[in-house]
Amino acid sequence: MDIDPLADTVPPRHAVESDEEEDEYNPLQPQSSIPKPVDVQLVGDLAPVPAAGLLVASGALAKFWARGANLGEQIAAVMVDKIQVGLLFRPSWTKSVVLISEVTTRLPLWAMHPYARAVLDALQPSNVALLDTYAVSAYIAEERTAYSDAPLRYLCTDGPGPAFTSSAQPFAPPNLVQATSAAFLALRAQRSAAATLVLVPAPHIAPPAPRVLEPSSFAHLADDPVAWAPALVRTAHALSFAALAEPGKDAAWTAPAPEKAHPAAQEQRKRPTEFGMYI
Template sequence: MDVDPLAESVPPRHAVESDEEEDEYNPLGPEPSAPKPVDVQIVGDLGPVPAQGLLVASGDLAKFWSRGANLGEQIAGVFVDEIQVGLLFRPSWTKSVVLVSEVTTRLPLWAMHPYARAVLDALQPSSVALLGTYDVPAYIAEERIAYSDAPLRYLCTDAPTSSLTSSAQPFAPPNLVTATAAAFVALRAQRAAPATLVLVPAPHIAPPAPRALEPSSFAHFADAPAPWPPALVSTAHALVFAALGEPGKDAAWTTPAPEKSSLPGQERKRPVEFGMYI
């Protein structure tokens, strides 16, 4: 350690050595590991490909939204390292494929891009719209906005439609989307293809992405908290389908009935068939 002979006292050890040691090579340190390959498989019958459109709904919002969307029977599942992450549907009331994503487990950061790429490559949709959330307490704006006054926000790879600009506000920098939706939008932007992300305000800051992929669990599928006003979700529903070139789909989503807790040993009635690939 170099010491200034003119100093009145010796500087504390951490002030001199901490930054220097971080840059030194430690032969006993762990070897940098190569990126782990991610196995993404889509199991089931996708139907006609290329798909006309793809709607991706993610997370707790997707749990609430899917209960009122009448999705019908699941046609396929998207598996990451043999764990089901996404559920694919072809509802009779739309020409688009619907992906209900990360409602049973959450993707780590290292799996988001391979997952999004596999879905887009398999379906080859002409247009993509995504339904997600943004955390109001963490959103950076010129003025602080209460959750009750927070607007819908959007992010597009091309010019927004008039329906977007009239019903929502831009998701502005320096805010970042760190969910799997970001991988879908980035891949579409790289391919110069249209994609629209509609974000519903969430009252709490979501936990960071997990480091490891946990097994799927449907135990609490219908018990997800629903802090979103149904009118707000209905507007977001209309916006994503307008972005897919299917305006007038407002009636395709209805406010789901409150879910009643089931007693031990009783089977909960589920409005969506999604267990065929588990």
């Protein structure tokens, strides 16, 4: 213990102990920061590879969008630690592969990058479009925008086409994308490859990423029962395929019929929550 000889008194005992306790062994403190290996496997028929393009739709928006798109039969699955996280399709109306991602479970932060890398390495797409959401209430802009008036936004590794400048606005800094879509976009940027992220406005902030990968379930969608405006989603659909060099795909998506709540989602709403609100 170091004591200042010029001090009038000896420091109080609790001050010295609080410093010394930082060096003591704490059984609850993580003993290693080395990330554990993540087992990501694509199971099914992926041929032909490389893929002409890849559309990745994520979360509750992916579930809503997929119900309005004729995706056909599932051709493969993306498994993370033996849990299905992504569903792969090859619709007849597009040259691109469609990945419906994180509809049945959400990825923890530590699994996002390995997941995105495995998908890109397996499919080797020439172009990538990502369809995701951003929270209007958390978006930082010069003027506050109501959810009903919020625009589509985009991020891209290359310059946007004319369709984007007329139908969407840039996702501007200091705003951040903190989802698996960011991992896909970052990997494509590192490889100097084309990728475009189309962001549909959402009325509230999504829950943070889970710490562990949970088994497949629809219960997590109970916290995001959003019925997006069909016209807005159709425009996002058109922009996504324009980014994949497949313009004119508007007719490939139709507004889905209202869906009844999933039993797991209904049960999730009945459970008491630990916190009433968060900022």
